[in-house]
Amino acid sequence: MKLLIFLALITIAPGEELTSYEASLVHHTWMQIRPAENEILYSIFKDYPVLQNKFPALAYQDLDAIKNTPTFHAHSAPIFAKLDQIFQLHAYQGNEATMTAVLAELAHKHNSRGATKQDFQNYFRGLTKYASTHTYWDADVASAWSKALDNMYAVLVAYLAN
Numbered sequence: 001m002k003l004l005i006f007l008a009l010i011t012i013a014p015g016e017e018l019t020s021y022e023a024s025l026v027h028h029t030w031m032q033i034r035p036a037e038n039e040i041l042y043s044i045f046k047d048y049p050v051l052q053n054k055f056p057a058l059a060y061q062d063l064d065a066i067k068n069t070p071t072f073h074a075h076s077a078p079i080f081a082k083l084d085q086i087f088q089l090h091a092y093q094g095n096e097a098t099m100t101a102v103l104a105e106l107a108h109k110h111n112s113r114g115a116t117k118q119d120f121q122n123y124f125r126g127l128t129k130y131a132s133t134h135t136y137w138d139a140d141v142a143s144a145w146s147k148a149l150d151n152m153y154a155v156l157v158a159y160l161a162n
């Protein structure tokens, strides 16, 4: 039994831990894009309309018309506050347990909203596209960023139902 619990924990633990250098690159990149939450959400929805359409208050509306409205901001603000919490945890080593708990809760809440593993993958792709085109981006940043998002995704998929 103890072995089974141990194996289950290994399966849902984040992957390879970031070095402190990689963590600082990810944190720096995040801090550069963090204020642009509306722009980022707009860019993600533009590339993946299926994501926009899963938000009942935004579904099937003209994205360019709603982009700068309080309704749009009301949706981007909590998402980016949560992402900020996750990226802040990523900035320092030794936070794996907390990060796993935060991501597990996020996945759990999103199961009832119809968000799938594919949706989260697209969300992260969109986020990466924005970061790579709006910040200093080289091979080291790209590798650290991808490692960080892969770690987050690995925990999310363990708890997402679909």
Ligand code: HEM
Binding pocket: 050, 051, 052, 054, 055, 056, 057, 075, 078, 079, 080, 082, 083, 106, 109, 110, 113, 114, 115, 116, 119, 120, 123
């Ligand atoms: C890492 C990416 C994401 C983060 C950090 C995030 C975070 C949040 C947060 C903080 C809320 C507010 C309520 C709560 O505390 O749970 C929320 C609501 C919601 N999220 Fe996410 N989310 C993410 C990705 C997604 C994806 C991929 C989908 C599906 C397309 C989605 C769909 C929704 C929906 C439908 C709501 C309900 C409230 C609303 O309509 O605004 N989220 N999300």
